[in-house]
Amino acid sequence: MALRGIAKIISFLFHPLLILTYMTVLLLTINPFWFGVNRVSEKIPLLLAVFFSSFVIPGIAVLMLRFLGLVESMELRDKKERIGPYIITGIFYLWLYINFRNDPNMPPIFYTFVLGSVIGLFLAFFINIFSKISAHTVGMGGLIGMLLILLRFGSFDPVLIHLGSIGVLRTTMGTILLIGILIAGLVGTSRLLLQAHDNLDLYGGYMVGLAAQLFAFRILLL
Numbered sequence: 001m002a003l004r005g006i007a008k009i010i011s012f013l014f015h016p017l018l019i020l021t022y023m024t025v026l027l028l029t030i031n032p033f034w035f036g037v038n039r040v041s042e043k044i045p046l047l048l049a050v051f052f053s054s055f056v057i058p059g060i061a062v063l064m065l066r067f068l069g070l071v072e073s074m075e076l077r078d079k080k081e082r083i084g085p086y087i088i089t090g091i092f093y094l095w096l097y098i099n100f101r102n103d104p105n106m107p108p109i110f111y112t113f114v115l116g117s118v119i120g121l122f123l124a125f126f127i128n129i130f131s132k133i134s135a136h137t138v139g140m141g142g143l144i145g146m147l148l149i150l151l152r153f154g155s156f157d158p159v160l161i162h163l164g165s166i167g168v169l170r171t172t173m174g175t176i177l178l179i180g181i182l183i184a185g186l187v188g189t190s191r192l193l194l195q196a197h198d199n200l201d202l203y204g205g206y207m208v209g210l211a212a213q214l215f216a217f218r219i220l221l222l
Contacts, residue, residue: 119212140180
């Protein structure tokens with residue numbers, strides 16, 4: 001029971017709808033100068049916009065579907081129940097991408113990763129018609145894809161993380177990538193412990209998320 005409880009906490013903390021917010025925080029942390037600021041706190045309005053558009057509003061939409069009896073639970077265990085939430089979330093993610101792409105103040109690297117999230121979501125929607133792919137690992141695969149791209153094409157090591165009055169933490173992209181891989185593994189393990197998916201669902205999710213980010217990068221930045 002204790003392990004299942006921990007697995008539920010991990011699954012919630014790294015819910016697929018939260019991954020785009022985490023990506024935004026990571027980009028602002030790794031190189032805030034892309035956004036024309038010196039620290040994450042100066043872009044709180046951007047973070048709130050991403051959080052509400054990619055997590056809160058789609059989450060409310062799913063709650064409404066639950067209230068209307070169109071889905072049996074918020075966990076969306078049946079692949080048929082995921083069709084509506086995928087479409088709703090996809091619309092909001094696509095809207096975010098279009099707005100960021102048309103904003104001259106947004107760095108291309110940022111809206112490229114947003115596009116990767118959109119591609120990953122719609123691929124997951126298509127695959128879900130045939131198999132219940134793990135949305136959690138699609139999200140984590142996308143996060144790892146972003147970190148791999150930053151590690152390969154970035155030139156900002158060491159990464160300086162400003163912690164306010166505490167000081168500045170020095171780390172490297174390699175360390176951040178290893179932490180990301182560890183978290184991705186914990187998320188996959190949690191989904192197995194909760195019997196939400198099998199191994200094929202999980203591995204397929206990682207591959208889709210990773211491929212989506214690499215594809216978006218190739219389209220817009222290569």
